[in-house]
Amino acid sequence: MRFETPTSVDQAVALLAADPEARLLAGGTDLLVRLRAGNIAPSTIIDIKRIAEMTVISQEDGGWRIGAAVPSAEMNEHAALKADWPGVVESADLIGSTQIQGRATLAGNLCNASPAADSVPAMVAAGATARIAGPDGTRDVAVEDIPTGVGKTSLGKGELVTSIHLPPKPARSGDAYLRFIPRTEMDIAVVGCGIYVTLDDQGKISDARVALGAVAPTVILSQSCADTLIGTAGDDAALDALAAAASAEAKPIDDKRGTIAFRKDVAGVLAKRAARIALARARGDS
Amino acid sequence: MSQIHITTTINGDETEYLCEADETLLDVLRDHLDMTGSKEGCGTGDCGACSVVVDGRLVCSCLMLAAEAEGRAIETIEGMGQGDQLHPLQQKFLEHAALQCGICTPGILVAAKNLLERNPNPSEEEVRYWLAGNLCRCTGYDKIIRAVMDTAADMRGAA
Numbered sequence A: 001m002r003f004e005t006p007t008s009v010d011q012a013v014a015l016l017a018a019d020p021e022a023r024l025l026a027g028g029t030d031l032l033v034r035l036r037a038g039n040i041a042p043s044t045i046i047d048i049k050r051i052a053e054m055t056v057i058s059q060e061d062g063g064w065r066i067g068a069a070v071p072s073a074e075m076n077e078h079a080a081l082k083a084d085w086p087g088v089v090e091s092a093d094l095i096g097s098t099q100i101q102g103r104a105t106l107a108g109n110l111c112n113a114s115p116a117a118d119s120v121p122a123m124v125a126a127g128a129t130a131r132i133a134g135p136d137g138t139r140d141v142a143v144e145d146i147p148t149g150v151g152k153t154s155l156g157k158g159e160l161v162t163s164i165h166l167p168p169k170p171a172r173s174g175d176a177y178l179r180f181i182p183r184t185e186m187d188i189a190v191v192g193c194g195i196y197v198t199l200d201d202q203g204k205i206s207d208a209r210v211a212l213g214a215v216a217p218t219v220i221l222s223q224s225c226a227d228t229l230i231g232t233a234g235d236d237a238a239l240d241a242l243a244a245a246a247s248a249e250a251k252p253i254d255d256k257r258g259t260i261a262f263r264k265d266v267a268g269v270l271a272k273r274a275a276r277i278a279l280a281r282a283r284g285d286s
Numbered sequence B: 001m002s003q004i005h006i007t008t009t010i011n012g013d014e015t016e017y018l019c020e021a022d023e024t025l026l027d028v029l030r031d032h033l034d035m036t037g038s039k040e041g042c043g044t045g046d047c048g049a050c051s052v053v054v055d056g057r058l059v060c061s062c063l064m065l066a067a068e069a070e071g072r073a074i075e076t077i078e079g080m081g082q083g084d085q086l087h088p089l090q091q092k093f094l095e096h097a098a099l100q101c102g103i104c105t106p107g108i109l110v111a112a113k114n115l116l117e118r119n120p121n122p123s124e125e126e127v128r129y130w131l132a133g134n135l136c137r138c139t140g141y142d143k144i145i146r147a148v149m150d151t152a153a154d155m156r157g158a159a
């Protein structure tokens, strides 16, 4: 196995395109576990943390660009980013322990393509896009279009994610992410739910995005859930309708961490609770 | 396979080593550099016994490749005391009997030191969350938490 430390995106793309057996290393919190378990045997490890532009969080046209090598701890320490997108930052702050958060990245969480990845529903609810660099140049792709199955992504040969973009946050908007795990820390989501809402000047919901995690092979961005909220004031009846829609949208599997019936129920409960938090944030109550 | 030559700083000392691409920092610390204070409890990021600080950030050395350390500044448990002079956290762990078998202790001390450097006045909840990735099968955690809280209070008083 070789170890490469490109210092530019072009170098990383060239290395990746030249060697189909190469693997990218961001924080390594998924990659190293798989490497040590013998699940993967890459020819080359390409460490992206020496690419300066990928290690920074920057403001861009009122939104935010988060480099693919930025660890979640750094996002959590960024007061302005957290003020704009608390749900996204909190979702990244749920990944593993302090030690894991010192290394784990949003892009790694996304490209690992686990159905239970915590930051993914939060990013999808926020309308995040991933910037992808490859042999043919760069393109921007909605986060929900990156994972295509368990452990699979839509990235082509020689392509990598260079950053995640969070759009400018409109006035009277808020986001939230909640997950259910049997403990309070250090566990894999049984269900996760990210919600984003915008209110009009009458306090009615004018825009909503609802994303469910861990209840299908890939994240679900649910229009039927969003429709239960749009046009309402986020009252109890609307939240009950949201919960019912979320339970209906969830297509989970039975496993040791939860049955289908349990996961569907929890999807509804979490959607309702996350919506309350997002609404409070949009109203400026929290 | 050609080995990778790394120059890094460990506990303030410039250190050089040769490693394979697939060796972790923990492997190199323990097996090449004879710094066996960092422990391998799981090798999968779950237990925190291998905790070290890299450029100021607490990480699991079992989930970092040794080759990644080029030019970084690494702090391990070996750098915590100064000769016979224990760090206040080490002293408090003894006073509170915050360890039994001791396997988790180096990782917990490294993690707790990093917390107190960032936040000299953590709440009990903050200490518990910060240390959630450091597993201990012996103590039941309570004495560990009390030792950290007590150290923080003492260090604030002394400052």
Ligand SMILES: Cc1cc2nc3c(=O)[nH]c(=O)nc-3n(C[C@H](O)[C@H](O)[C@H](O)COP(=O)(O)OP(=O)(O)OC[C@H]3O[C@@H](n4cnc5c(N)ncnc54)[C@H](O)[C@@H]3O)c2cc1C
Pocket (backbone or CB within 6 Å): A023, A024, A025, A026, A027, A028, A029, A030, A031, A032, A033, A048, A068, A094, A095, A096, A097, A100, A103, A104, A105, A106, A107, A108, A109, A110, A111, A112, A116, A117, A118, A119, A155, A159, A160, A161, A162, A186, A187, A188, A189, B044, B045, B046
């Ligand atoms: C103890 C422990 C607890 C955990 N807890 C959680 C949890 O609570 N929630 C959760 O969601 N996850 C959890 N994880 C999984 C993991 O920490 C996250 O998925 C993390 O975000 C991965 O990011 P990374 O930077 O470490 O990725 P890496 O391990 O570096 O990479 C992951 C995968 O993505 C690829 N990749 C990385 N960067 C890019 C890029 N820029 N472009 C294209 N491909 C790329 C890599 O080649 C690899 O296949 C946990 C892991 C451990 C070890």
Ligand code: FES
Pocket (backbone or CB within 6 Å): B039, B040, B041, B042, B043, B044, B045, B046, B047, B048, B049, B050, B051, B060, B061, B062, B063
């Ligand atoms: S040995 Fe690294 S976390 Fe357990």
Ligand code: FES
Pocket (backbone or CB within 6 Å): B098, B099, B100, B101, B102, B103, B104, B105, B135, B136, B137, B138, B139
């Ligand atoms: S003292 Fe034995 S594991 Fe903590």
